[in-house]
Amino acid sequence: xxxxxxxxxxxxxxxxxxxxxCGGVLEHSWDGEGPVFDRExxxxxxxxxxxxxxxxxxxxxxxxxxxxEGMTPLLAGEWNGxxxxxxxxxxxxxxxxxxRGASLVMTWxxxxxxxxxxEDSSGNAGASMAAYAAAAGxxxxxxxxxxxxxxxxxxxxxxxAELVRVPGTREDxxxxxxxxxxxxxxxxHNWVPWFLEGTKTAAFxxxxxxxxxxxxxxxCPAGYGSFLLGLYKGFRELVSAGVAPRMPxxxxxxxxxxxxxxxxxxxxxxxxxxxxxxxxxxxGISCSKPVRGAAQLEALRATGGTAVAVSEEEIRQALWxxxxxxxxxxxxxxxxxxxxDKLRAAGAVADGEEVVLCLxxxxxxxxxxxxxxxxEA
Amino acid sequence: xxxxxxxxxxxxxxxxxxxxxCGGVLEHSWDGEGPVFDRExxxxxxxxxxxxxxxxxxxxxxxxxxxxEGMTPLLAGEWNGxxxxxxxxxxxxxxxxxxRGASLVMTWxxxxxxxxxxEDSSGNAGASMAAYAAAAGxxxxxxxxxxxxxxxxxxxxxxxAELVRVPGTREDxxxxxxxxxxxxxxxxHNWVPWFLEGTKTAAFxxxxxxxxxxxxxxxCPAGYGSFLLGLYKGFRELVSAGVAPRMPxxxxxxxxxxxxxxxxxxxxxxxxxxxxxxxxxxxGISCSKPVRGAAQLEALRATGGTAVAVSEEEIRQALWxxxxxxxxxxxxxxxxxxxxDKLRAAGAVADGEEVVLCLxxxxxxxxxxxxxxxxEA
Numbered sequence: 001x002x003x004x005x006x007x008x009x010x011x012x013x014x015x016x017x018x019x020x021x022c023g024g025v026l027e028h029s030w031d032g033e034g035p036v037f038d039r040e041x042x043x044x045x046x047x048x049x050x051x052x053x054x055x056x057x058x059x060x061x062x063x064x065x066x067x068x069e070g071m072t073p074l075l076a077g078e079w080n081g082x083x084x085x086x087x088x089x090x091x092x093x094x095x096x097x098x099x100r101g102a103s104l105v106m107t108w109x110x111x112x113x114x115x116x117x118x119e120d121s122s123g124n125a126g127a128s129m130a131a132y133a134a135a136a137g138x139x140x141x142x143x144x145x146x147x148x149x150x151x152x153x154x155x156x157x158x159x160x161a162e163l164v165r166v167p168g169t170r171e172d173x174x175x176x177x178x179x180x181x182x183x184x185x186x187x188x189h190n191w192v193p194w195f196l197e198g199t200k201t202a203a204f205x206x207x208x209x210x211x212x213x214x215x216x217x218x219x220c221p222a223g224y225g226s227f228l229l230g231l232y233k234g235f236r237e238l239v240s241a242g243v244a245p246r247m248p249x250x251x252x253x254x255x256x257x258x259x260x261x262x263x264x265x266x267x268x269x270x271x272x273x274x275x276x277x278x279x280x281x282x283x284g285i286s287c288s289k290p291v292r293g294a295a296q297l298e299a300l301r302a303t304g305g306t307a308v309a310v311s312e313e314e315i316r317q318a319l320w321x322x323x324x325x326x327x328x329x330x331x332x333x334x335x336x337x338x339x340x341d342k343l344r345a346a347g348a349v350a351d352g353e354e355v356v357l358c359l360x361x362x363x364x365x366x367x368x369x370x371x372x373x374x375x376e377a
Numbered sequence: 378x379x380x381x382x383x384x385x386x387x388x389x390x391x392x393x394x395x396x397x398x399c400g401g402v403l404e405h406s407w408d409g410e411g412p413v414f415d416r417e418x419x420x421x422x423x424x425x426x427x428x429x430x431x432x433x434x435x436x437x438x439x440x441x442x443x444x445x446e447g448m449t450p451l452l453a454g455e456w457n458g459x460x461x462x463x464x465x466x467x468x469x470x471x472x473x474x475x476x477r478g479a480s481l482v483m484t485w486x487x488x489x490x491x492x493x494x495x496e497d498s499s500g501n502a503g504a505s506m507a508a509y510a511a512a513a514g515x516x517x518x519x520x521x522x523x524x525x526x527x528x529x530x531x532x533x534x535x536x537x538a539e540l541v542r543v544p545g546t547r548e549d550x551x552x553x554x555x556x557x558x559x560x561x562x563x564x565x566h567n568w569v570p571w572f573l574e575g576t577k578t579a580a581f582x583x584x585x586x587x588x589x590x591x592x593x594x595x596x597c598p599a600g601y602g603s604f605l606l607g608l609y610k611g612f613r614e615l616v617s618a619g620v621a622p623r624m625p626x627x628x629x630x631x632x633x634x635x636x637x638x639x640x641x642x643x644x645x646x647x648x649x650x651x652x653x654x655x656x657x658x659x660x661g662i663s664c665s666k667p668v669r670g671a672a673q674l675e676a677l678r679a680t681g682g683t684a685v686a687v688s689e690e691e692i693r694q695a696l697w698x699x700x701x702x703x704x705x706x707x708x709x710x711x712x713x714x715x716x717x718d719k720l721r722a723a724g725a726v727a728d729g730e731e732v733v734l735c736l737x738x739x740x741x742x743x744x745x746x747x748x749x750x751x752x753e754a
Contacts, residue, residue: 068450072445159703
């Protein structure tokens with residue numbers, strides 16, 4: 001079922017809502033029996049997130065809307081002497097981890113008979129939702145900030161989505177989308193609970209790829225938090241089902257120019273404060289007031305994790321360091337790598353621990369930004 | 378061993394050569410025991426081309442230079458009513474199938490103690506060789522035509538390779554690289570036999586993903602032919618080892634503006650003629666005189682396949698049709714899709730056959746071209 005995080009009201013799974021009538025954000029929770037993890041069935045399953053079908057809230061017989069998302073490589077490597085594993089989620093079909101969520105959302109919407117949606121995004125989620133809407137045969141309108149990369153915009157339009165460019169901040173884009181949402185479903189990846197049901201498969205994959213073990217620490221970029229919250233949900237389900245003994249520590253990385261999670265932890269707050277954000281090259285995590293801010297703080301605190309802020313210069317350096325290992329990612333992902341040095345210096349990760357670094361978006365969508373950075377250097 | 382296709386001279390595997398002393402092109406062939414395909418070992422192996430290690434010519438103990446290449450999705454779908462499977466090789470680490478070959482070449486060169494190489498490429502191979510050279514710790518210089526996409530150039534430079542832009546045709550780029558090759562090894566993906574040892578894994582994957590069966594027809598773009606020849610070699614090894622009963626028909630797709638294979642088949646030639654090529658948006662197959670032209674003709678004839686030429690307008694249309702299914706590819710890959718209608722009309726593929734369409738390069742590297750196409754439309 002879908003349940004409101006604020007007032008507790010419940011809705012059936014087949015109702016295509018984006019939020020509770022009270023305005024609160026919805027979450028999926030299991031009625032009766034929880035998710036099932038059958039290792040043999042998983043191993044024999046398809047090479048996509050649907051190998052974990054037993055843990056996905058889909059009615060029997062529902063045909064997945066799939067483009068082969070998930071089962072991305074987990075690469076053994078090192079970062080300035082620290083042993084890490086790189087989760088290459090930028091090798092999802094449209095170039096970001098958002099495909100995990102978009103696939104599940106479109107599977108759910110198609111089954112519910114929805115014909116047209118709109119969404120707002122800083123780029124990656126827009127491309128992802130547009131691609132999966134195309135695969136599902138659902139009409140799609142994407143609102144993006146005018147500052148989003150040219151590559152991201154061209155990709156969204158090519159999938160056949162109607163592209164609406166909004167001047168101003170990321171938040172202005174959301175406001176414009178909400179105004180338009182009176183005529184068609186606002187299938188926002190930040191709101192609809194099915195998105196996290198998709199991103200949680202990243203946790204399942206790490207568990208499978210590590211030989212059915214959970215890592216000690218997982219580091220990822222976080223703005224609206226759809227990757228972080230997916231990890232939290234996924235690992236919790238593994239622990240609840242008794243197939244994993246404990247949670248990994250989850251670490252959220254933000255740009256110092258926009259770090260509400262970091263501020264909230266420092267100040268001991270239960271929800272993120274509205275911060276005055278400055279521009280950051282990490283556009284995927286440029287979010288001053290995330291919808292699921294309280295849930296993100298819970299994920300960090302409950303797992304013994306933390307949030308780290310990194311400067312623009314640290315992001316830039318990390319991007320080059322990754323590229324020179326053959327890993328070409330967008331600045332948002334490079335931010336996560338930049339945090340490793342700080343975590344190690346602070347004793348928050350130790351040598352010998354199993355540390356996973358999540359690289360969530362490809363550098364190929366940030367070509368204009370990367371080329372400009374190279375010209376400056 | 379490595380053996381010359383022209384004079385038959387043999388060389389040991391550990392000699393880092395790019396061609397025979399007679400100037401002929403080298404091929405790898407097995408001494409004594411051939412490749413081994415152990416299904417259980419493959420299934421338990423890593424999620425990369427190294428799951429087929431028993432069929433790769435690597436000395437025991439050789440550490441692979443890997444970025445998680447291969448095991449790309451095989452997606453069930455349709456094309457204008459024809460049932461096809463899309464092989465999404467553009468989801469390799471750097472955005473093209475070339476990673477299969479580059480990984481094996483760099484593994485081989487690193488084991489041979491090579492410290493620096495140069496290569497020439499129209500873009501995808503350059504990015505791939507640069508990324509794997511970075512992963513291997515090998516210095517790398519890439520010559521690319523001045524007309525190559527901005528995205529491809531930025532990506533190559535970001536991996537830390539030295540980029541040399543050459544005005545003129547693709548062939549002018551090769552000439553410039555050959556001149557420079559007097560001072561360091563010319564590790565051209567079109568020449569060194571290890572590249573095909575990597576691309577042949579695409580055949581193994583199709584066989585595994587189809588439940589250890591070979592398809593009826595495989596359609597791919599072909600210029601220098603590294604994908605086509607990899608398929609040919611891979612399927613031959615499966616048949617020789619007795620784990621596959623027959624070869625699929627292999628179909629090479631070329632741009633009508635540069636179609637030497639098509640001309641050679643029409644004219645019954647044993648090698649490709651030097652054609653006067655015109656510009657094509659399918660830059661990855663813009664090659665008027667491929668090094669391994671005779672071998673490509675052999676692959677097409679021996680399997681009962683064919684070569685098809687498609688117009689610029691057909692490529693453009695196919696690119697939109699694919700994108701509107703959620704498959705965002707570069708024009709070179711779209712060309713292969715464009716050929717399906719012609720093959721079907723000519724009776725060269727039949728409804729009910731198992732047809733695989735290989736999508737070899739991502740649209741994210743062709744953003745400038747795709748955006749320009751959208752602006753024109």
